[in-house]
Amino acid sequence: MIRQQLDSLRVLGAYNADGWGISYYDRLGGDELNPIIRRAEPNAPSDPRYETAVEEMISLGTRAALCHVRRASGSMIIGIPNPHPFDRSAVRRPLRVLFAHNGAISSTLLVDLINALDPGYFSVNPPDYYPNYLDSDLYLIYLLETMDTYLDSSVEACVRIAVSRIDSALGLAAASSYLNFIMTDGATAWAAHYTDDLPNSYPLHYFPDTGLSGTWIAASVPMGKPDTLWREVPNYTLVTLVPGQPPVFTTLQYPSKIIKLQRGYDLDIAYAPYDPRVIVITYSLPRDEPIRIDIFDAAGRRLKAVYDGPQDAGSHVIYWSGSDDRGRQVPTGKYFCILSAPAAILSGDLTILP
Numbered sequence: 001m002i003r004q005q006l007d008s009l010r011v012l013g014a015y016n017a018d019g020w021g022i023s024y025y026d027r028l029g030g031d032e033l034n035p036i037i038r039r040a041e042p043n044a045p046s047d048p049r050y051e052t053a054v055e056e057m058i059s060l061g062t063r064a065a066l067c068h069v070r071r072a073s074g075s076m077i078i079g080i081p082n083p084h085p086f087d088r089s090a091v092r093r094p095l096r097v098l099f100a101h102n103g104a105i106s107s108t109l110l111v112d113l114i115n116a117l118d119p120g121y122f123s124v125n126p127p128d129y130y131p132n133y134l135d136s137d138l139y140l141i142y143l144l145e146t147m148d149t150y151l152d153s154s155v156e157a158c159v160r161i162a163v164s165r166i167d168s169a170l171g172l173a174a175a176s177s178y179l180n181f182i183m184t185d186g187a188t189a190w191a192a193h194y195t196d197d198l199p200n201s202y203p204l205h206y207f208p209d210t211g212l213s214g215t216w217i218a219a220s221v222p223m224g225k226p227d228t229l230w231r232e233v234p235n236y237t238l239v240t241l242v243p244g245q246p247p248v249f250t251t252l253q254y255p256s257k258i259i260k261l262q263r264g265y266d267l268d269i270a271y272a273p274y275d276p277r278v279i280v281i282t283y284s285l286p287r288d289e290p291i292r293i294d295i296f297d298a299a300g301r302r303l304k305a306v307y308d309g310p311q312d313a314g315s316h317v318i319y320w321s322g323s324d325d326r327g328r329q330v331p332t333g334k335y336f337c338i339l340s341a342p343a344a345i346l347s348g349d350l351t352i353l354p
Contacts, residue, residue, distance in 0.1 A: 002065075002215075006054050008223035009067055013044025016069040019082025020044040022053040023098045024065035025186045033186040035098055039081035044069050063243075064186045068100040083128065086140050091124050092148040095155070097185050099143075101136035102202050102220055103178025103195065109169050110138035114145055121145045139181065142166070152270070155190065156250040157349060159238050163194055163252045164347065170196075180204050182218050189241040191218035193233040194252055204233040206247060216241035267339050267346040272319065276353045279320040281306065283339055283346070287313045295320060296336045303330060306337075322352050 013020055021039040038053040057065055068084040089096040111133065114121055125144060127137050146162040147155060167177045179194040180202045193204035207217040208229035217223075218241065222230035233239050233249075240248040264286025272278035281293065291311045295304040303324040320337075322329055332354050339346045 003054075003058065004224040005217055005219070006067065009069060009219075010044045010050055010054075012221070012223070013050070013069040016071040017043035018070040018072040020047065020050055020070065021068045021082045021084045021100070022050070022057060022065070023067070023085040023087070024057045024060065024062040026060055026062065035087050035096070035186075037085060037087060037098075039083070041081045064098075064184045064189065066098045066100055066182060066184055083134055084136060086128065086137055088125070088137075088140050088144060090144045090148050091121075093151055095144070095147065095185060097140075097144075097183045099136075099140045099181060099183045101139050102180040102182075102204075105135045105139055105166065105170070105178065107133040107135045107138055110135060110142055110166070113165060113169060114138065114142050117142075117145055117149060121148075139166075139179075140183075143183075150268075155188075156238055156240060156248075159190065159192060160250065160252045160349070163192065167194065167196065178202055180220070187242070189216060189218060190238060191233060191241065192238045192252065193235055194237075195235065205230045206233055206239055206241065207231075212244070212246050214243050216243060216247070265339075265341065265344045265346055267337070267348050269337055269348040269350045271353075277322045279322070279337075279350055279352075281318045281320060281337055282315065283318075284315045285311060285313050285341065289313075289341055289343075292340045293318065294338050294340070295324075295330075296338060297330070298334045298336075303335070 019039065019041045020043065021037065023035055023037040025033040026036055038049070040047050040049055044050045066085045068082065070082040070084060084100040086099045088099065125141055127133055127141060129137060143159060143162050147158040150158050150161065163179055166179060170177050177194060177196040179192065181192050183190045191204055191206065195202050203220060205219055205222050209231040210229065218239070236252050238250040238252055240250065264284065266284040268282040270280045270282070272280050285291065289311065290309060291307065292305065293307040294302050295306060296302050304320065305325060306320050307318055324330055330352055332352050335350050335352060337348050337350060
């Protein structure tokens with residue numbers, strides 16, 4: 001089956017003629033995984049090295065692979081192989097991933113977002129290409145920076161935070177969002193479908209649609225037969241694929257988008273150490289201004305006004321005991337905290353535990 005998919009990808013390379021990349025894992029003994037990456041600038045149908053890389057990958061019986069054919073966006077740098085797939089590690093959590101992005105994002109915007117979250121992050125996780133940044137490389141750095149910032153949150157939750165912030169910043173610039181990606185750590189694959197330019201939507205599909213499978217494939221378009229077993233990943237959705245487990249779908253949209261018109265705003269959600277049902281909301285403001293902090297349920301219904309009034313500049317802490325506006329305790333489950341200010345709207349997710 002994998003051979004059929006890779007042959008289809010090679011044909012697709014005729015329409016994505018700016019290079020190809022194949023990455024997979026080889027075991028170095030024990031459970032340690034060693035990423036192997038083959039890249040080239042010619043298109044896949046005309047480059048015999050593509051077939052050599054495919055044969056090498058199949059012969060190793062690798063558990064996970066990520067393959068990419070490129071149609072370059074404005075970030076194209078002539079004379080280098082296809083830079084996808086990217087191989088990069090988080091700094092503060094044990095996560096090393098292979099990554100490919102299908103779309104285009106402003107590199108300037110991504111640099112601003114990375115520096116706004118942590119001005120020193122580039123020094124510990126530098127880009128592969130500088131000063132001619134590649135947007136896909138910066139996209140992965142920002143995803144990992146978010147995971148390194150919210151260490152108690154899952155990969156899925158961190159992807160939602162990062163994608164929402166990128167999309168909101170793009171929206172302020174009146175630009176379309178093309179944020180599709182596929183990522184793997186060798187055991188799990190994550191595939192995101194997120195685009196606001198629906199007439200020119202970049203689709204994403206997974207295979208097979210059987211509920212449970214020992215092998216999962218995610219691709220921009222269905223590749224190989226049978227076509228009936230390919231299903232499109234819904235827009236604004238991240239699918240998590242683990243062999244032998246059913247796919248898990250995570251919505252990537254908040255009830256209200258995170259918007260940062262300028263730096264100086266931040267919102268963090270944590271549990272009180274003395275009671276996991278008490279939520280600690282920490283936030284920062286760049287100036288004195290009126291704000292409102294509300295709690296919403298997963299359906300977007302407002303349940304609680306935690307704070308509504310003037311607030312001084314600087315960092316503040318407020319607590320939510322898990323009750324709604326009528327004093328009733330909300331049930332266990334997922335909720336959202338929305339901070340609204342004249343120049344920003346920030347959103348964070350939280351879980352009320354049993």
